[in-house]
Amino acid sequence: MxxxxxxxxxxxxxxxxxxxxxxxxxxxxxxxxxxxxxxxxxxxxxxxxxxxxxMSWMGLPRAQFDWSTPNSWFRVLRNQGFLVGYSDWRGNPLWVCYRLSPARENGPALKRPSRFYADWRALNRVRHEDYAGSGYDHGHMAPNHAISVLYGREAQEDTFLLTNITPQRPNLNRRLWERLEEAELDHFAPRAGQVWVYTGPVFEAPLERLKASWRVEIPDAFYKIVVAPDSRKAIAFIMPQNVEGNEPLDHYLVSVDSVERRTGLDFFHELDDAAENRMEAEVDPDFWRLQDVAHKAGRYHRAEHQVAGSKP
Incomplete structure (x- = not known):
């Protein structure tokens, strides 16, 4: 024809x-x-x-800003094991949501994919190579390890879609943020039975984009909210890009209200107002026994020390 x-x-x-x-x-x-x-x-x-x-708890996050502002626009993308509120304008996920339950001990460790993949659903088509030489890592929002352990190989591969990725400084991505990801799976989830996690970038002026790609805006910081649905208790963090990586986790504790003010997102809006206001204003590290893991090194950092110590 x-x-x-x-x-x-x-x-x-x-x-x-x-x-x-x-x-x-x-x-x-x-x-x-x-x-x-x-x-x-x-x-x-x-x-x-x-x-x-x-795949969310008490409603999807929604933008508080005027919808005439493109910076607050996002589309919801459903993946295996997690949701993404993706901004084609910023080239970043504005929020990612997933549920964690206690992981099985000695569960199978899946091999990490060797590269990141463009998502056919994205309008701006960010590529793996866009991060090359930028000084920034491909920072997972839905974490590779936790998602692979709980949801399997297909879900793990979805975490390597670039709609789940945002620029993070190496000390943040490989050390401090990785420690927080370990805490949510190995400590918070067992303590609460199950948790819902909401995470994403924080953008503040002036606007900066990757040198190799105008499609990707560079965040100033990152937030993470962990919620115990049965207890209706939340713990939240905001971590800046410039960290050493060995800082205590409790140094970055904030309220959910603080995350909402800095991101322009509204979380848990399906809760009744009194319960929502109480949970989002509270900062209660004792419920989560945060002091037990606040100074704990991450598994990759521990492995580096073990390898270094084994050398003659």
Whole structure:
């Protein structure tokens, strides 16, 4: 079958798209278009009313800023084991949500993928190479280790989609942030039975983007909120980019209200107002026994020391 036009020099892409669209309308019967529209609508309803609510607690985060501001726009992407509120404008996930339960002891350790992948759902098509030479790591928001342990190989591969990735300084990504990720899986989840985690970047002026890619904005800091749904207790952190990595975790404790003020996001809005206000204003490290892990080194840092100590 031949498409009834030729691509000639000087013809605009918009004109070509219009011609192709008219050709498709003539080729495909109206009933097929109607069926496709109905199926697309049904899928959208399923995503918004069934699938996404099951993968969050007390409502998806929503923007508090004026929706006329592109910086606050995001689209919800559903992955295996976690949700992403992705900003095509910033080239970052504005929030990521996942549920953690206590991990099995001596569970299988899956091999880490060797690179990060462009997400076909993203409009800006960030690539693995965009981070090269930038001085920033590919920082996971849904963590590779916890998601792989609890949800399997497919979920782990989803954490390597670049819609789950944001620029992090090496000392933050490999040390302090990694320690916090360990604490949420190995300490907070067993203590609470299960936890919901909300995490993402914090942006403040002036705007800065990766040198190799204008598509990716560089955050100033990162937040993480951990919630025990049965107790309706939360613990929250905001960590800046410039850290040494050995700082105590409790140095970065904040309230959920503080996270909301700095991100412009509204969390847990389906709670009744009194319960929401109480939980979001509270800072209670004692409930979580944070002091037990506040100074604990991360597993990768411990491994580096063990290897170094074994050398002659």
């Amino acid at each position: 031949t498409i009834p036009f030729m691509v000639r020099s000087g013809r605009s892409p918009f004109r070509l798209a219009m011609v192709l669209g008219r050709w498709l309308l003539r080729l495909v019967p109206p009933g097929i278009w109607l069926l496709a529209a109905v199926m697309l609508g049904a899928w959208q309803v399923y995503e918004m009313r069934v699938a996404q609510p099951r």
